[in-house]
Amino acid sequence: MGASRRVTLNDVAAASGVSRATVSFVLNDDPRQSISAATRDRVKQAARDLGYVPHGVARALREGASRVVVLNIDSGMEGAYSRSYIRGLDAELALYDHVLLVRHGRHTPKSTQQVLDAIAPRAVIRFGENYLTGRALEDIGGGWRDGLAAHAALQLGHLTGHGHTHVAVALPDTESPLAATRLRLTADAAKNLGVPEPASFVAPREPAACAEAVAAFLAAAPEVTGIAGFNDDVALRVLSALRDLGRAVPDDIAVIGFDDNGYGAYCVPSLTTVNVDGETHGRLSARLALGHDAGDLRPPRARVVVRQSV
Template identity: 60%
Template sequence: MGRSGRVTLSDVAKASGVSRATVSFVLNDDARQTISVATRERVVEAARELGYVPHGIARALREGSSRIVVLIVDRGIEGNFSRSYVRGLDEELTEHDHVLLVRHGPAAPGATRKILDAVVPRAVLRLGEAYLHGPGPAGPDEQDWESGFAANAALQIGFLAERGHTRIAMALPDHEFPLTEARLGFAREAARRLGIACPESFVVPRPREAGAAAVEAFLAAHPEVSALAGFDDDIALRSLTALRDLGLRVPQDVAVIGFDDTEYGSLSTPALTTVHIDAEVLGRIAARDALGIDTQGLAPVRGQVVDRASV
């Protein structure tokens, strides 16, 4: 067996007493090659006994891409949602003998196109595709409000409202993320459903001093705001740090909640309350949809608030 632990063509060739090329011809069922029945049987038997499995990428390329699925992950979608989604997508594709190729953005112009032209994938997926351009005129359906991205985004607002916060602001990143408009739309609709004021929004930039100045200016203009909902944990932690730098107490003076649980929030003081999203099932559903397989029995799991100390 090869040093890596994975059985190779060379291992099968050695066990069956033929060349590596002959093994390749037999296992690929190359009709252009004339190989005796006895030799074919010997190679197949050796491969079976050794547990040989063709390398996924090589096989996908050989089959003209039918076993490659490409996932494009835009900048700013990198928390637990992304990690769990990719895990579910990869495991489901593997179970059905396919290969996942993840492309993280941003990419140079034309770079992704070159990859797609090279592998001609079975399918191309984009994480969060349904929400990249905002909720749309009709908004998300009720199923999305039950267990989809809308429901997860609404958890922030609902958790703050349950604790008496009726004037809430969304703290946003200092550069455009694909899901910003969708998140704002969901937050505003969640507030409307709860009967509280429409959330204000403002940017919390880097570096630390700029973030503190932005939070100070915003709170001076909106003294009624008692809680900040971060676009993600990173922005929530920037906000929490800014508040402490300004001499404000969290959560006594201003509460802060994150989103998409990067786990760094557990290390802050006070520890950051956040929304944890497990999207593994969504990844599995996406894999089956891409392969044309029934998704019956798979249902999205609603996120959960990780209640720490910042609210």
């Protein structure tokens, strides 16, 4: 059979020696039909051997929605956490015979509606929606336990635990939907820790511009002895800038990253960072999107990866 031709119900029927209707009843697991176990096994084996895939549109018309779940990820939210989240989401959906479609970038109402019209997805998930809509503490388990609020507090707490009570947050030079939320949650964490609210500055991507920005900020805020990067990319820019400025890390200034992209282990000094495993969060999102109970899934706590920069 040519690889380019789609395997049909007729092909499965011919291979298993039953009618097309019987194949349909078996593959759709129709409870109203009395079909012997042997016949069911024969049909399912033929479908597996031939690589039969149900026609998505026909299934969508039958079930009212396709077995596709769409994940929208806004620009500026990609990273190590999102990759682990996607792995968990995809794996859990597969257990329930659903597939994942990931859309990166800017999503307009029109483009989203085009997707809805084309595939009638079972669900549409917006990555980080709780934080983007201001419901920061409504994530699974509460934001202060295993959500972004807890992760921001962990980052700040590691600096303050090493005596850095005056801290700044280094932000990316590109728009991030989560920047304002992170600053707010970090300010809340500072209040809980009894330390001054961290100031913030932008760390440009271009090395010379970043060094200039870091120098200007530290000149205006000489009391700052610790810098928390919005993510590892930003923290690595700050490390490079401090080196160019002749500032010793961590003796003069401590730096901690966020999201553990892996590259921090290869710089000098190596970058201390916060690692957040999002796989269980992804699996929980899949179960909730499909209307299943969360069961015994519990996200692991975020952890500080201790290296040399703090």
